[in-house]
Amino acid sequence: MRSPVTATANDELKAELLEIALDAAHRAGAFLRDGRPDDLGVAATKSSAVDVVTEMDIASEKLITGLLADARPDDGVLGEEGADIKGSSGVQWVIDPIDGTVNYLYSLPSWAVSIAARKDGETLVGVVHAPMRAETYRAVLGGGAYVDDRPARVRPAPDLGLALVGTGFGYLADRRTRQAEVVGQLIAQVRDIRRGGSAAIDLCDVATGRLDAYYERGLNPWDYAAGDLIAREAGALTGGRPGEPLSTDLTVAAPPGLFEALQSRLDELGAWHD
Numbered sequence: 001m002r003s004p005v006t007a008t009a010n011d012e013l014k015a016e017l018l019e020i021a022l023d024a025a026h027r028a029g030a031f032l033r034d035g036r037p038d039d040l041g042v043a044a045t046k047s048s049a050v051d052v053v054t055e056m057d058i059a060s061e062k063l064i065t066g067l068l069a070d071a072r073p074d075d076g077v078l079g080e081e082g083a084d085i086k087g088s089s090g091v092q093w094v095i096d097p098i099d100g101t102v103n104y105l106y107s108l109p110s111w112a113v114s115i116a117a118r119k120d121g122e123t124l125v126g127v128v129h130a131p132m133r134a135e136t137y138r139a140v141l142g143g144g145a146y147v148d149d150r151p152a153r154v155r156p157a158p159d160l161g162l163a164l165v166g167t168g169f170g171y172l173a174d175r176r177t178r179q180a181e182v183v184g185q186l187i188a189q190v191r192d193i194r195r196g197g198s199a200a201i202d203l204c205d206v207a208t209g210r211l212d213a214y215y216e217r218g219l220n221p222w223d224y225a226a227g228d229l230i231a232r233e234a235g236a237l238t239g240g241r242p243g244e245p246l247s248t249d250l251t252v253a254a255p256p257g258l259f260e261a262l263q264s265r266l267d268e269l270g271a272w273h274d
């Protein structure tokens with residue numbers, strides 16, 4: 001059992017990390033919403049011609065990493081646009097400066113800033129701020145999930161056949177072809193499919209009952225770190241293949257009762273491989 005002293009120190013750490021994450025996410029969100037150039041273009045491409053980076057992804061990551069370094073200079077940082085600082089405190093920040101970059105590029109509203117803080121491999125705090133929804137989702141390990149100041153809760157699990165399921169597609173043609181085959185089978189066995197374009201928001205939509213479930217192959221830690229904790233603290237189960245934690249191979253999130261059925265169906269369909 002943890003001593004009361006350790007418990008208090010952990011609670012204080014979590015409260016400090018949450019405050020920093022909320023401040024950084026709100027500042028980056030305001031910068032991205034108010035500062036988006038009308039002629040925003042592609043600054044670079046990554047894994048394929050459609051895996052894009054804009055100047056605003058880079059500037060947002062710089063803004064967030066600067067704020068984190070000022071607040072907690074000894075922490076590690078992992079960011080989608082290249083931030084990779086080892087740190088010495090044991091705390092690691094995992095950040096996606098814009099999740100839903102293609103939506104942002106096209107002025108579609110579903111994009112978010114995602115910031116998580118981990119310690120000893122465990123996510124302690126997750127914040128997903130969606131400026132165009134004017135909503136912020138947050139969770140602290142063991143402290144529940146919230147959308148702004150309201151508790152977030154998954155909706156009761158329906159049968160798989162009645163589930164509204166979110167998913168997404170990667171940037172490589174071979175992977176997308178396979179993902180389309182999987183969704184081509186699944187769509188006849190669920191209520192319907194949604195493809196919102198931001199994995200972080202999809203996970204928060206499970207947390208707030210706007211989706212029954214979500215799955216995707218090929219996510220990176222910055223896409224799911226914050227949303228995973230928010231979904232779990234809202235009552236969802238998350239994982240990868242049956243018996244495995246969520247990973248780049250597969251991420252599944254749904255309330256208990258639906259989670260198991262969806263996870264095993266996805267396993268049968270081979271959603272975990274290209």
Ligand code: IPD
Nearest residue numbers: 098099100101168169197198199
């Ligand atoms: C992407 C979004 C998208 C998902 C992709 C991610 P990005 O992140 O989360 O919904 O389908 O797999 O890579 O590139 O917009 O940060």
Ligand code: CA
Nearest residue numbers: 096099100223
């Ligand atoms: Ca992302």
